[in-house]
Amino acid sequence: MSILTYNxxxxxxxxxxxxxxxxxxxxxxxxxxxxxxxxxxxxEMGPNLYLGLPGLATDTATVAQRxxxxxxxxxxxxxxxxxxxxFSAVVSNLLYERRxxxxxxEPVIAGLDPKTNEPYICxxxxxxxxxxxxxxxxxxxxxxxxxxMCESLWEPNLEPDDLFExxxxxxxxxxxxxxxxxxxxIVYIIEKDKVTVKELKTRMD
Amino acid sequence: MEDIVNAxxxxxxxxxxxSNNLLNDGPDWLSAEHSTGTSIMAVEFxxxxxxxxxSRTTTGAYIANRVTxxxxxxxDHIYCCRSGSAADTxxxxxxxxxxxxxxxxxxxxxxxxxxxxxxxxxxxYSYRDSLTAGIxxxxxxxxxxxxxxxxxxxGMLVRQPFTIGGSGSTxxxxxxxxxxxxxxxxxxxxxxxxxxxxxxxxxxGSSGGVIRLxxxxxxxxxxxxIKGKEVPRFxxx
Numbered sequence: 529m530s531i532l533t534y535n536x537x538x539x540x541x542x543x544x545x546x547x548x549x550x551x552x553x554x555x556x557x558x559x560x561x562x563x564x565x566x567x568x569x570x571x572e573m574g575p576n577l578y579l580g581l582p583g584l585a586t587d588t589a590t591v592a593q594r595x596x597x598x599x600x601x602x603x604x605x606x607x608x609x610x611x612x613x614x615f616s617a618v619v620s621n622l623l624y625e626r627r628x629x630x631x632x633x634e635p636v637i638a639g640l641d642p643k644t645n646e647p648y649i650c651x652x653x654x655x656x657x658x659x660x661x662x663x664x665x666x667x668x669x670x671x672x673x674x675x676x677m678c679e680s681l682w683e684p685n686l687e688p689d690d691l692f693e694x695x696x697x698x699x700x701x702x703x704x705x706x707x708x709x710x711x712x713x714i715v716y717i718i719e720k721d722k723v724t725v726k727e728l729k730t731r732m733d
Numbered sequence: 734m735e736d737i738v739n740a741x742x743x744x745x746x747x748x749x750x751x752s753n754n755l756l757n758d759g760p761d762w763l764s765a766e767h768s769t770g771t772s773i774m775a776v777e778f779x780x781x782x783x784x785x786x787x788s789r790t791t792t793g794a795y796i797a798n799r800v801t802x803x804x805x806x807x808x809d810h811i812y813c814c815r816s817g818s819a820a821d822t823x824x825x826x827x828x829x830x831x832x833x834x835x836x837x838x839x840x841x842x843x844x845x846x847x848x849x850x851x852x853x854x855x856x857x858y859s860y861r862d863s864l865t866a867g868i869x870x871x872x873x874x875x876x877x878x879x880x881x882x883x884x885x886x887x888g889m890l891v892r893q894p895f896t897i898g899g900s901g902s903t904x905x906x907x908x909x910x911x912x913x914x915x916x917x918x919x920x921x922x923x924x925x926x927x928x929x930x931x932x933x934x935x936x937x938g939s940s941g942g943v944i945r946l947x948x949x950x951x952x953x954x955x956x957x958x959i960k961g962k963e964v965p966r967f968x969x970x
Contacts, residue, residue, distance in 0.1 A: 533794060536794075557938055559938070560770065560937055560938040560939050562935065562936045562937070564970045565969050565970040669794055670794075672795075704796075704799070705795065705796045706795065706796065707770075707791050707795075707796055707939050707941075708794045711969075712969075732935055732966070732969055733787075733789075733934045733935060733940065733941030733942065
């Protein structure tokens with residue numbers, strides 16, 4: 529079993545009309561065994577900027593903490609909120625610093641630009657290669673299933689309520705076909721003036 | 734280290750479309766063996782047995798079948814619960830059913846559960862180095878009523894009042910030891926099996942789906958399926 533599948537987990541992010549959504553499962557496991565059903569892998573990095581970190585759970589926690597540290601220093605020096613695209617570069621740099629002994633996480637970034645409110649999503653491999661598409665990004669143990677679900681369900685310019693439905697269905701039906709993810713879901717819908725968090729009731733097997 | 738990094742880097746994947754490469758570096762479920770990493774159990778009661786199983790078959794971490802039937806007919810009154818390699822257990826069950834149908838023709842009476850279990854054991858012990866099969870053989874016959882026999886990995890055979898098996902069983906040994914009573918009737922057995930399997934399915938990644946039950950008595954088998962909201966739920970963190 530690969531080190532990236534040891535704890536399990538999946539994160540999806542999607543772009544909508546003037547909004548973005550990021551969603552993840554809640555399982556923390558040790559290979560086949562479930563440990564808890566309330567594990568957090570999405571972290572708030574700004575009022576409209578969220579970071580998902582699927583992969584090895586210890587690195588999820590460490591990378592989130594180290595990134596928050598760098599982000600705080602940035603905001604103190606620049607005296608403004610960071611833009612999602614810039615944050616993406618910070619994450620990439622942090623991961624590439626460990627090129628030959630990497631953190632075993634594959635980040636997913638979702639946010640709105642603080643000035644223009646333009647939606648932004650990004651995902652990376654474990655050494656920081658960024659990928660910034662126009663539609664959706666997925667990372668985790670059921671990427672193949674998630675890509676299939678997103679490719680068929682996503683369409684451009686979804687309103688926040690429709691985006692919520694779409695990302696929830698994509699997430700749940702993807703992780704229901706994976707033995708290492710699931711056991712609950714959480715979805716963040718990020719709009720220019722508010723962020724809505726919803727917990728999904730899912731099958732717990 | 735290099736293998737993990739190479740396999741997961743976007744940048745290095747350009748042009749690699751060879752199927753051999755996919756079998757080596759692609760998702761593990763393209764090359765992994767089908768396994769019924771599983772939760773199965775069987776319980777005796779006065780008049781028959783209750784057998785139960787989850788319904789998940791995995792190839793690696795991918796759920797290949799979420800509605801599998803792991804309760805396989807050997808004769809009308811003898812069934813087996815399969816865990817381990819899906820291919821191995823299907824092949825063994827087919828061979829045992831075939832041999833017992835011959836036995837029934839020659840002896841002109843239905844085979845006993847003990848005989849069926851012994852045939853399983855012969856096979857599982859003789860080919861123990863090549864097989865991955867954990868089997869529970871249970872049923873009813875006229876001589877001894879309801880019986881449960883477990884045949885784990887090496888090919889041992891032992892009769893027990895109830896037994897649990899599969900990867901999910903490890904999480905529920907405490908529960909079954911604390912909750913089993915020897916004087917369960919049919920419905921009490923059904924509840925015991927449902928609750929046990931629900932707990933195992935909740936904790937084990939390789940078990941899940943629906944709960945398939947079989948109640949075997951002198952009248953044959955009564956099959957039940959517990960799915961969706963009817964599956965018992967316990968503490969979920």
